[in-house]
Amino acid sequence: MSSSENHMTGAEISSFLASRRTTRDFLPTPIPQEILDQILTDALTAPSWSNTRPFKIAVASSEIRERISRDFLGRWENVARQSKRGWIGKLTLLLTRNGLPTSNRLVAKPYHADLKPASMRLGAELFGTLGIARDDRDARDAWWGTNYNFYGAPTELFIFIHKSLGIFAASDAGLMMENLMLSAHAHGLGACAQGAVAIWDDAVRQEFDIPKNYRLLCGIALGYPSEKKDNTFQAHRIPVEELLFKQK
Numbered sequence: 001m002s003s004s005e006n007h008m009t010g011a012e013i014s015s016f017l018a019s020r021r022t023t024r025d026f027l028p029t030p031i032p033q034e035i036l037d038q039i040l041t042d043a044l045t046a047p048s049w050s051n052t053r054p055f056k057i058a059v060a061s062s063e064i065r066e067r068i069s070r071d072f073l074g075r076w077e078n079v080a081r082q083s084k085r086g087w088i089g090k091l092t093l094l095l096t097r098n099g100l101p102t103s104n105r106l107v108a109k110p111y112h113a114d115l116k117p118a119s120m121r122l123g124a125e126l127f128g129t130l131g132i133a134r135d136d137r138d139a140r141d142a143w144w145g146t147n148y149n150f151y152g153a154p155t156e157l158f159i160f161i162h163k164s165l166g167i168f169a170a171s172d173a174g175l176m177m178e179n180l181m182l183s184a185h186a187h188g189l190g191a192c193a194q195g196a197v198a199i200w201d202d203a204v205r206q207e208f209d210i211p212k213n214y215r216l217l218c219g220i221a222l223g224y225p226s227e228k229k230d231n232t233f234q235a236h237r238i239p240v241e242e243l244l245f246k247q248k
């Protein structure tokens with residue numbers, strides 16, 4: 001079989017890739033096991049460092065999904081409540097530790113100035129679509145909290161990477177995740193990669209047997225997209241010129 005047989009054309013691939021968008025509201029409809037199996041099989045066709053596949057996935061559905069979500073939501077509600085109380089709230093958080101990151105503190109830190117404009121633009125445009133005012137802290141906190149219900153998705157995938165390979169493990173996981181999300185898209189499902197869930201790995205470790213050599217990278221919410229306007233949002237895509245370094 002020649003390499004071009006049974007493949008989409010270049011134009012079809014380009015259009016398919018451009019049509020994938022992050023889903024941020026899901027129907028509760030469970031994902032049929034055979035579709036989930038196919039998507040995971042497709043994820044494993046991504047290239048990998050020495051073919052080591054330095055990642056593993058904890059698949060949370062049904063009761064496990066509910067328990068982890070409830071745990072996350074409890075922590076987030078406490079963080080949001082205490083953050084509004086100024087230094088007393090911060091002190092309470094430090095003393096009680098309820099909601100403090102147990103992994104990936106980076107997620108809770110402000111963006112570097114190089115990256116801040118893009119993230120601010122995303123926030124402004126997304127909140128514009130959702131009708132959330134810039135200074136409405138309660139509404140913004142409530143929206144962020146929906147991350148911890150996995151935007152209603154019936155299944156949350158927790159992506160773990162092997163600590164020994166450092167950035168290369170994260171790179172491999174990223175390639176695998178993109179294959180996974182594109183396959184999901186081709187099967188009529190939506191997905192949302194979620195850095196938001198990377199901060200409390202202990203809640204996931206309580207439910208799955210995860211060796212210490214693996215650290216949590218992020219989550220992926222997976223399921224069938226709803227018709228809600230949240231899913232009409234189209235994040236800005238930068239032109240190629242912005243991708244490239246200028247020559248000296």
Ligand SMILES: Cc1cc2nc3c(=O)[nH]c(=O)nc-3n(C[C@H](O)[C@H](O)[C@H](O)COP(=O)(O)O)c2cc1C
Pocket residue numbers: 020021022024122147192193194195196197218234235
């Ligand atoms: C590693 C990673 C983590 C992300 N974390 C979140 C998240 O926590 N919550 C969220 O709503 N979107 C999250 N996103 C989705 C991005 O905001 C989204 O991919 C970006 O705005 C581009 O939009 P698009 O995927 O629709 O092209 C994440 C994406 C990636 C790749």
